[in-house]
Amino acid sequence: MRTWSFSSAGTLFFGRHAVRHHLGDACNRLKAKRAFIVTDAILVKAGLLAQTTEPLAAAGVSFEAFDRITPEPGVELVRECVAAARACKPDVVIGLGGGSNIDTAKLVAMVLAHGGDPLDYPGDCRVPGPVVPLICIPTTAGTGSEVSPAAVFTDTANHIKVSCLSPFLRPNFAIVDPLFTVTCPPKVTADSGIDALTHAVEAFSAVDNDAFPLPSGEKSVYQGKNPMADMMAGEAIRLVGRFLRRAVKDGSDLEARDGMALAATLGGLAFSNAGVALVHAMEYPVGGAVHVSHGAGNGLLLPYVMRFNLPQRVDQTAQIGVFLGRIEGNGLGELADSAIREIEQLRRDIGIPTRLRDLGVTEEMLPGFAAKAFAIKRLMRVNPRMPQNEGEILDIYKAAW
Ligand SMILES: NC(=O)c1ccc[n+]([C@@H]2O[C@H](COP(=O)([O-])OP(=O)(O)OC[C@H]3O[C@@H](n4cnc5c(N)ncnc54)[C@H](O)[C@@H]3O)[C@@H](O)[C@H]2O)c1
Numbered sequence: 001m002r003t004w005s006f007s008s009a010g011t012l013f014f015g016r017h018a019v020r021h022h023l024g025d026a027c028n029r030l031k032a033k034r035a036f037i038v039t040d041a042i043l044v045k046a047g048l049l050a051q052t053t054e055p056l057a058a059a060g061v062s063f064e065a066f067d068r069i070t071p072e073p074g075v076e077l078v079r080e081c082v083a084a085a086r087a088c089k090p091d092v093v094i095g096l097g098g099g100s101n102i103d104t105a106k107l108v109a110m111v112l113a114h115g116g117d118p119l120d121y122p123g124d125c126r127v128p129g130p131v132v133p134l135i136c137i138p139t140t141a142g143t144g145s146e147v148s149p150a151a152v153f154t155d156t157a158n159h160i161k162v163s164c165l166s167p168f169l170r171p172n173f174a175i176v177d178p179l180f181t182v183t184c185p186p187k188v189t190a191d192s193g194i195d196a197l198t199h200a201v202e203a204f205s206a207v208d209n210d211a212f213p214l215p216s217g218e219k220s221v222y223q224g225k226n227p228m229a230d231m232m233a234g235e236a237i238r239l240v241g242r243f244l245r246r247a248v249k250d251g252s253d254l255e256a257r258d259g260m261a262l263a264a265t266l267g268g269l270a271f272s273n274a275g276v277a278l279v280h281a282m283e284y285p286v287g288g289a290v291h292v293s294h295g296a297g298n299g300l301l302l303p304y305v306m307r308f309n310l311p312q313r314v315d316q317t318a319q320i321g322v323f324l325g326r327i328e329g330n331g332l333g334e335l336a337d338s339a340i341r342e343i344e345q346l347r348r349d350i351g352i353p354t355r356l357r358d359l360g361v362t363e364e365m366l367p368g369f370a371a372k373a374f375a376i377k378r379l380m381r382v383n384p385r386m387p388q389n390e391g392e393i394l395d396i397y398k399a400a401w
């Protein structure tokens with residue numbers, strides 16, 4: 001058996017009012033006196049910035065907020081945010097928001113510490129050392145970025161989402177307060193919730209840690225399926241099965257919000273150790289080319305990729321159905337098929353698109369997407385069935401088109 005490791009944010013606070021009770025403490029432990037907060041206008045309006053700055057003020061931490069992040073930001077906006085942060089000279093960077101804001105906060109902390117441009121760092125393990133201390137406060141239940149080593153943004157010139165992956169991008173503190181997700185509208189709840197499911201499914205279905213095909217001399221933050229990531233992924237899938245429909249239907253259902261917040265963090269812990277794979281690789285070119293959220297793009301592609309992977313992952317797929325709590329059939333094959341159909345049903349119930357053509361993708365775009373996805377080797381190698389050529393990926397895109 002190969003060794004595996006498990007990493008997270010330095011400290012995780014979880015629970016209702018966690019920000020009010022623990023943000024000041026987190027700053028004190030970092031000896032931070034000046035915070036730069038990365039957020040957006042919608043969250044300011046929802047009162048979440050005020051709920052974040054109150055405990056800062058009480059702890060004697062001065063702050064400045066950049067509140068202009070837009071979903072899935074392009075590199076130009078990230079650069080603007082970095083420039084504002086440079087002028088602020090913070091000793092802690094706080095990401096307040098969904099993955100878009102949290103990831104921008106990570107990129108800011110990285111560029112402040114090491115200079116250069118955000119586009120100098122995409123790829124695996126290319127951040128040279130520790131970044132400015134980071135505290136991340138999610139306001140969606142989805143990405144798990146508050147515990148992950150990833151920071152995603154859009155390379156606008158090349159029409160693709162890119163990701164910087166480094167152990168140095170795991171936040172010092174993750175503060176997960178489910179009450180911060182209550183104002184999410186149904187679409188944001190649905191899209192980010194199915195992203196959490198995708199993380200857990202890709203981690204649970206990943207290539208075995210023993211067989212992880214890492215060429216010698218290369219580094220990866222991902223390491224394949226392992227028992228600890230499996231525990232987190234399984235529980236995340238169970239929570240999504242139980243609570244995602246409820247959270248979408250009634251945003252004020254606090255039990256459902258608690259459940260989804262935990263599902264998202266557990267999904268983040270699972271994928272950020274085991275890895276995400278072909279669904280994410282295939283979503284990056286789609287998300288760079290047409291207007292679709294990361295979560296909706298993943299949710300659309302997930303069942304198609306699960307069918308592609310099925311020959312290698314019948315047992316695990318059947319097990320995913322058991323976690324979801326709604327499968328039927330005799331024998332592993334039928335159970336696995338029923339698990340995929342349940343995910344398709346969940347997708348319909350919460351309003352995730354089911355066809356790429358409905359997003360404005362044309363058939364002519366598909367070969368270019370396949371080439372770009374196939375080139376993301378760090379994700380391909382996590383997939384339990386490694387695509388042998390672009391043609392195999394093109395076939396999946398065609399099925400999803
Ligand atoms: N770093 C990682 O590990 C990781 C993992 C998965 C995805 N991502 C990235 O994260 C991004 C997606 O993040 P997301 O799904 O969290 O969405 P998001 O951050 O893009 O936010 C979507 C919208 O929801 C709004 N919103 C967020 N919280 C709200 C709240 N509580 N009330 C009202 N409105 C709210 C935001 O203002 C925004 O308009 C993508 O760029 C994706 O690639 C990163």
Ligand SMILES: [Zn+2]
Pocket residue numbers: 143195198199280294298
């Ligand atoms: Zn994701």
